[in-house]
Amino acid sequence: MCLGVPGKVVSVDGSIAVVDFWGVRKQICLDVVDQAVAPGDYILNHVGYAIRRIPTEEIGATLALYEELLRHAAADDDLMAADVRGEIHGATDEQS
Amino acid sequence: MSSHNSGVAELKFRDPARARSLADALTRVVGEIDRSPVSIMHVCGSHEQAIARFGLRATLPRSLNVIMGPGCPVCITDVPEVDEGVVLARQGVRIATYGDMLKVPGTSLSLADIRAEGAKIDVVYSVAHAIELAKQIHEPLVFFATGFETTAVATAAAILREPPPNFFVLSAHKYIPPVMEIVAEMPDTRVEGFLAAGHAATITGWGVFEPFVTRHRLPVVVAGFEPLDILAGLVRLAELIRDGQPAVDNMFPRCVTKEGNLRAQEQLWRVFRPIGGRWRGIAHVPNGNLRLRDEFSHLDARKRFDIDLHSLWDLAPAGLAQECICGDIMAGIKSPHDCALFGKACVPHSPVGACMVSSEGTCKIWYQYGGHPDLAATTAEGNSRGYCAR
Numbered sequence: 001m002c003l004g005v006p007g008k009v010v011s012v013d014g015s016i017a018v019v020d021f022w023g024v025r026k027q028i029c030l031d032v033v034d035q036a037v038a039p040g041d042y043i044l045n046h047v048g049y050a051i052r053r054i055p056t057e058e059i060g061a062t063l064a065l066y067e068e069l070l071r072h073a074a075a076d077d078d079l080m081a082a083d084v085r086g087e088i089h090g091a092t093d094e095q096s
Numbered sequence: 097m098s099s100h101n102s103g104v105a106e107l108k109f110r111d112p113a114r115a116r117s118l119a120d121a122l123t124r125v126v127g128e129i130d131r132s133p134v135s136i137m138h139v140c141g142s143h144e145q146a147i148a149r150f151g152l153r154a155t156l157p158r159s160l161n162v163i164m165g166p167g168c169p170v171c172i173t174d175v176p177e178v179d180e181g182v183v184l185a186r187q188g189v190r191i192a193t194y195g196d197m198l199k200v201p202g203t204s205l206s207l208a209d210i211r212a213e214g215a216k217i218d219v220v221y222s223v224a225h226a227i228e229l230a231k232q233i234h235e236p237l238v239f240f241a242t243g244f245e246t247t248a249v250a251t252a253a254a255i256l257r258e259p260p261p262n263f264f265v266l267s268a269h270k271y272i273p274p275v276m277e278i279v280a281e282m283p284d285t286r287v288e289g290f291l292a293a294g295h296a297a298t299i300t301g302w303g304v305f306e307p308f309v310t311r312h313r314l315p316v317v318v319a320g321f322e323p324l325d326i327l328a329g330l331v332r333l334a335e336l337i338r339d340g341q342p343a344v345d346n347m348f349p350r351c352v353t354k355e356g357n358l359r360a361q362e363q364l365w366r367v368f369r370p371i372g373g374r375w376r377g378i379a380h381v382p383n384g385n386l387r388l389r390d391e392f393s394h395l396d397a398r399k400r401f402d403i404d405l406h407s408l409w410d411l412a413p414a415g416l417a418q419e420c421i422c423g424d425i426m427a428g429i430k431s432p433h434d435c436a437l438f439g440k441a442c443v444p445h446s447p448v449g450a451c452m453v454s455s456e457g458t459c460k461i462w463y464q465y466g467g468h469p470d471l472a473a474t475t476a477e478g479n480s481r482g483y484c485a486r
Contacts, residue, residue, distance in 0.1 A: 003142035003321060004246070004295045029224055031253040034359040044298070044351070047194075047243075048222030049250040051357060052298050058350035064110045065146075065322040079455045079464050080145040086195075090221040 003080075004046040005087040006054055006062050009039050017050065019043060021088040022070060045087065110324060118327040119155040125334040132159035135286045136333055137279060137428050139167035139272055140293030141456020142321050148465040150323040161286075162330065163428040166275050167293065169243040170196045170454035171426060172375040177268040178202035180403050181240045184266065185215035189401060190233070191266075192218040192226040193240035199453045204411035207240075223254040230263040238264045238397045244272050245299050248386050249360040252367035255392055266397040269386035271370055272296055273304050278381050280312040284429055287314070289333045294320045294348040299364070301356025302346045313342040320348040367392060376450055377423020416441055422449035425458050432459045439463055 007019040012030070017037060019028045026048075030037055033050040037043060042059050043050035054062050069081040126134055138144065144164040147153060156162060166172050179202040185191045191207065198208040198219065211217040220226045223239055230237040241251045248269040255265065276290055292305060297318045305316040315336035319329025329347045336343055346352050366389070373385035388396045397403075419437055424430040432438045432451070442448035444460055451457035 003145075004298075029250075029253065031257070032249050032357065032360045032363065034357045044295070046246050046295065047250050048224045049253060051246065051249065051295070051360065052351060055350065061322075061350060065320075068110070077464050078149065079461060080142070080149045083142075083145070083455050086221075090225075 004044040009041045123157040126157045135161040137165040137287040138291040139165045141168040166426045168456040171450040174374045174376045190216040195219045252363040264397040274384040289315045292318045297352045303354040305344045377426045416448045420449035422451045
């Protein structure tokens, strides 16, 4: 619940955006983010709400951590990767 | 460089050369501080995950303790708060909550326990999903709302969107800055600086820590979650400690500004008011709990329902819970290795304490990533190194 996950905005309809997280598309609420968001922007998602628009020049550095974690996505005992996957899929941590 | 920095080469850093130079800088700066050990506290489960997962403690100088404080939002949800959810569900009220909350123990029962008995408990990823669920049903739905300010803003935003009339909120939201004051004031504390969590500070801004720094004369550094971000944050914090310079520094500018997200703050404080209350294992934290303002009392599950906590009194508390030291672990006074239950009676699939339940709890993180990875190389020192040496 502490770690947000970045994703790329695909489309915006009012206060809802469709955001792509490494191929998984989800509806994300824009009620909280403090800057205008347009398709192509990256946002930081936290429990279904965008909390920040990521400045263009910071996208590469922001994605690096997640890509490292997702490279090991198969490992079930990797808590941090599992949390990131949970945020991406909107899944819950019920079994763990 | 000295042998204990050899771990750097084995870690998968984005930039190994920079990682090595940061680790060397940290060793140098900590060495220039005229005391040992130097204790730094972070207050974020994701920081602990990254420290454990990337084996960062193996790169830290021996005289530096990096301690996890009350940074797991699930773990610090207090027993009576879990009890409120349990009682409501046992009274037949449908509950929606985050998956991490299910196994968190109350006085005698968890939400998972009563779900097994047939109580209606839905796991949701987002408050938005809870509202969607409420729209599809006719009975009341109580969203058991937990988490720090990053999660509380989502609850606030959802409440301001006029949820359906059968939607209610049981708020156990917590606000991080006040608990840092409590830790700083604990008589046993040896914390000389705080590493603040980047994504919570995205909401609050780093300016929120300035009054704390003035009051307690302890430095605060905001850091991100990448291993390099954390190392860079530790170096800066060690410099501020060495120089006796109580200040706030932002080492995560790609995400955090001084003011933070003002739109989010406006919604957060319009919906919630801070009140004093207990955090599990810590203490009474003035202004640490977020409760709905009177304007939203029609949504407040505590106002709408009669929550009879006495109905739990006949149930015997779990025996092992008496031995659990989660509170001391969350206060940074003890480590999981000090607990007789850790890894034996208390394991992730059958947790005794809250710290073993959540993926952000210290005990679960240590259990899952092999406890304290750097200790394998320094077994003679036991578990005094790197954590809570007293």
